[in-house]
Amino acid sequence: MSFNFIKYKRNLPKQRNIKTRINDFEDYNNYWSQKDLKEQSSRCMGCGVPFCHQACPLGNFIPDWNNLVSKSNWENALKSLHLTNNFPDFTGRICPAPCEASCVLNINNDPVAIEQIEKEISEKGWGNGWITPEIPVNRTGKKIAVIGSGPTGLTAAQQLNRLGHFVTVFEKDPKIGGLLRFGIPDFKLDKFILERRVDQITKEGVEFIVNAHVGVNINVDDLIKDYDVLLLACGARHPRDLDIPGRDLDGIHFAMEYLTHQNIINDSELDLNQKQISANAKQVVIIGGGDTGSDCLGTAHRQKVKSVFQLELLPKPPKQRTEDNPWPQWPKVFVNSSSQDEGGIRKFSILTKNFIGKNGKVSGLNTVKVNLDNGVFKEIADTEKIIPADLVILAMGFDKPDLGDVVKLLDLKLSQNDHVKTNSNGLTNIDKIFAAGDMVIGQSIVVSAIAEGRKVAESINDYLSNH
Ligand SMILES: Cc1cc2nc3c(=O)[nH]c(=O)nc-3n(C[C@H](O)[C@H](O)[C@H](O)COP(=O)(O)OP(=O)(O)OC[C@H]3O[C@@H](n4cnc5c(N)ncnc54)[C@H](O)[C@@H]3O)c2cc1C
Structure with a gap:
């Protein structure tokens, strides 16, 4: 058993010089050396009862992939990371990292730099060509319309397509990504990181339709007729x-x-x-x-x-x-x-x-x-x-979803704080219409949106196997 948290202190890559970086919109952050990577990931080893994954909305298997990174077993570290997280390249950059807050070392020491390790694993994956489209072998013939292409919609679309369903994503904006594209600045999340995931999902078979505002230029009744399930993942963008x-x-x-x-x-x-x-x-x-x-x-x-x-x-x-x-x-x-x-x-x-x-x-x-x-x-x-x-x-902050279009047209039930009300499976008061993400849970963070997308995809898959 190694106790490298005693030997090595937490360190993070040196950020770009402030005077330089404020002249552009490029990533303010950097990467570690191989030596740092080994040392920093090994700080996780020797932990008695890890608390990190209970704090992560995705339940990421953090000690597993830290162990693999400390042994330079990058490909398996990436596999472990992808078991629970569709987009570690997003969360490895912009997550507030509740995992680090609850890292056992954080009781009386500095936590393991989990977020940076996650970023390094996903970049190794892209760099080595390990992240490729996962095209389903069989198709179920069921059709799902996902409304909204933020992290919730993207995750659900990817999960449902991989289960063999046909998925079409309708997005009112001219480009895919929701707040990942139009809210979060490039210096935190460069848009090429989003683009390569959209490309992966497209190659897996998901169809994206932009400038498609459901309830405005896309008739919601037509979607109900044409699709087996509708998933609303429209976010909560009404500002205070x-x-x-x-x-x-x-x-x-x-x-x-x-x-x-x-x-x-x-x-x-x-x-x-x-x-x-x-x-x-x-x-x-x-x-x-x-x-x-x-x-x-x-x-x-x-x-x-x-x-x-x-x-x-x-x-x-x-x-x-x-x-x-x-x-x-x-x-x-x-x-x-x-x-x-x-x-x-x-x-x-x-x-x-x-x-x-x-x-x-x-x-x-x-x-x-x-x-x-x-x-x-x-x-x-x-x-x-x-x-x-x-x-x-x-x-x-934001206090509710936009209630003027699809929510109003469908006469969806709302919770006390004006978000869309669903049962524990994400089903709204209307049969075959599900909702997830910020639209349901309120203003949140990307890791929770990904978790919401995965959870609702599982519920929709169960629903479809009974309908
Ligand atoms: C400025 C800003 C910075 C943030 N920074 C961070 C951060 O650093 N880290 C972090 O973890 N979280 C951050 N967040 C929070 C995070 O971005 C959100 O929690 C997350 O994006 C919610 O995902 P979502 O898919 O539910 O909604 P959204 O990302 O809002 O996506 C909803 C999508 O639905 C589309 N849509 C809505 N209505 C319709 C319709 N009728 N027809 C078709 N399309 C429709 C919208 O155009 C949008 O693309 C930030 C939020 C903001 C506002």
């Missing part, structure tokens, strides 16, 4: 708004408008026919201290912003876990994202009272410091402050 005086001023945008514009500009095959929302030479304020806000921050740096604040209503988290937030729970502690490392001013406990404008355009925010007292935000006297701004980005 800030209903305060001045909200109607020009220059205040939702995060997804802002991020989508930059993702379209970066793609030479897409046409941006509206004026770009740019942070160039502007004083920018991002309202929302989470990951979406952080993606806006990284984008603003690359657009050469003049100054940028990221405001958060909640108090600054502590540096260390508090007693009521023990391991293996997700640690509610202060961390900086790669974009926050690049610059900008983060402020906590700040409430925006109203926007200020000049000639119909936003020119600032009237803010005040608040205390969180028994779940209620209370203003602190004499702390009002004006922050000048000529671009404001609202990044306060």
